[in-house]
Amino acid sequence: MSTPTHETAQRPGGVVRIALLGCGTVGSQVVRLLQEHADDLAARAGARLELAGIAVRDTAAERSPWVPRELLTDDAASLVRTADVVIELIGGIEPVRPLVLAALESGATVVTGNKALLAAHGPELHAAAERSGADLYYEAAVAGAVPVVYGLRESLAGDNVNAVLGIVNGTTNFILDEMATRGLSFDDALALAQERGFAEADPTADVDGHDAAAKAAILASLAFHTRVSIDDVPVTGIRAITAEDMAEARESGHVIKLLAVARRLADDGTRGISVRVYPALVPTSHPLAAVHGAFNAVLVEAASAGTLMFYGQGAGGAPTASAVLGDVVAAASHKVHGGNAPRESVYAALPLLTPEQTPARTQVQLRLADKPGTLAKVAGVYGEQGVSIESVRQTGASDGDARITIISHLATEAALERTVAKLSEEPRVREVVSVMRVEGV
Template structure:
């Protein structure tokens, strides 16, 4: 048997994930060679500062600031720098030179994925990105390969560990959002600037990637409706508990019917949602992630596990690296991405969903009738109403109510109709204020 030459691996970035990948490559080189059929030689690690402290020690002779030369001498380039630039130019250079690429860069793929996939297809290279969504959870390969012959109808995903930790702590410990965020920051789950997580930007990038794969259509991140968790209150979380729900930040990707044309379209959105406690996603605790897939033939599938962490994400990177190396040994061109269905992307207004609306209303005759009329006028059917009388406020005579809290659950309706109903309620003289509006998913 003819031995295949060693494959040269270049690593870009030596942060928490990159350092772990370097350590795994060096520690398990013999075992990896047996799996692949060729040795994997780490020829260098590109960093900004070779003297910077690192969580995992990397031999100094492997460190370099010359990423350009390192890339041009590699068979496989592993990009773990993050961000758009210079990562984008480095990956373009790697692909055009004929190297396969492994990346965990969700931001880059969500914004410039089609450009990079096109280059890879032109030169017969392969772009691997299992670690870009869900950390250690294997979700990219199942969508790209295992379910490629099926029809995926819907994806519900908890794809950001920071926000799941915060909301889970609010649910199980009774913390405020600010208190839960402080704990998450102390434990290292949240960055010093948590904006990308708590405002939903990170989850939206992952939703764009999942939707593009699931529906074989390029879904740009700008087309993903995004809401973060900063408006979620402890009172909302407690009310959800009483009604048999938990609050989760969900990425929802689904097939829809355009209400105007009747044609099929797709939608991707990220927002807080009420999830029934009976749904598997309700049991996803801490900083874990989970992706729930609904497919026509395969039925319901659940992928669950650690969504972040240096070692966990490094596991997904190493899986891609072994796949890339095996392709080199076996030969043949890379497999192009199946993103050519060109299904229309529909706006959030076309989505059909349910709402749970909490209102503070004045204590006046006919209030419920007037509110019911507003729902009816906008074509929204009410499923359930619960009412609690508020304690009398100062200046109100003893025994008199100062108003009531209404929690109204709706049947399924278009987002446009539901939003119009909420706007009418906010303008109504019988409504003191709209306390909260949450979509209900997973029923």
């Protein structure tokens, strides 16, 4: 088989040939939409979008009825060499990485929803695209149908982004929402998420925060024009969240959300960025508190534009396929009319802030000896570490014990960690019940 040129103008009738890698939930919806909206997509792109082949692991497996079986192949390596645009929806890193690199190096545009690949090997992929003049699109890699990648990469290219806070994993948001609204335990809420198809049989990537961390790395790289990999993102998942945590959050006027948080700091002589994933208390009045079920939302704080919120379905076949096809139309238009997607922008090269530099606020729940002077001892520990207390609330007492909740003012992560360590050593502190970040204040 000869390798066709990537110059669409040399093809009769103006055709952009598309190779699809993977035909699962999202891939099958991409096929359906390519067929159902063929005329509209051709008008928008300036050429017919022709599906050249669909690479799958098992060509004999049952497929959606609209998937043309004659296009199925298990030879992905050969398929990518025949295409103008390669849609990668397999996921993971190997054996996908060499396929994507081969496509880019041949001059084919790659459209991918693979956040793990981008977070681990983004610089390599961007470099391959730049060498060959190909495009690399990845709107579907973060928040499904929500156009936050486009917003950061293009719409806000003329602004300075100071912070990005996002609910970027629908599975964990569904679990926490069920715990908050129905009083379910973590295990019961996870089981319900699995029953409804929101969580995988092995939910580790979701509930331990790794999926959100990959997305946080991508968002931070775009927002701050700095290369951030998944290895740069400290992660805390949601397995330790209890029904008691949810009840305490409700009593204090908060909800608990798993957040991807990226901030740029440029004051007090400190310049750099922090990127984190953790469960956090969010005031019920905050926009992110109203994000329910498996939906995603990302707040962007920009110097000139102010606060923007991107909200919508963060997963699912049709919503994610919508994001994929948006990238495909843009890529095909470039093949027809010329031009390129924005290149990787890493000119800022901002350093990652250390825990001694990163500001944070925490809520700490303690079980204390209910004796005179105990609270003064606790306050003294905070003061010794240079951490100011915003509020103290007693939430219960029994059998000589008292339970209190302390919310701090802004301090550094390191100072807050030292405070908790010292509290756990204080004889009058029976137990450090929980420690949680506070956001949105």
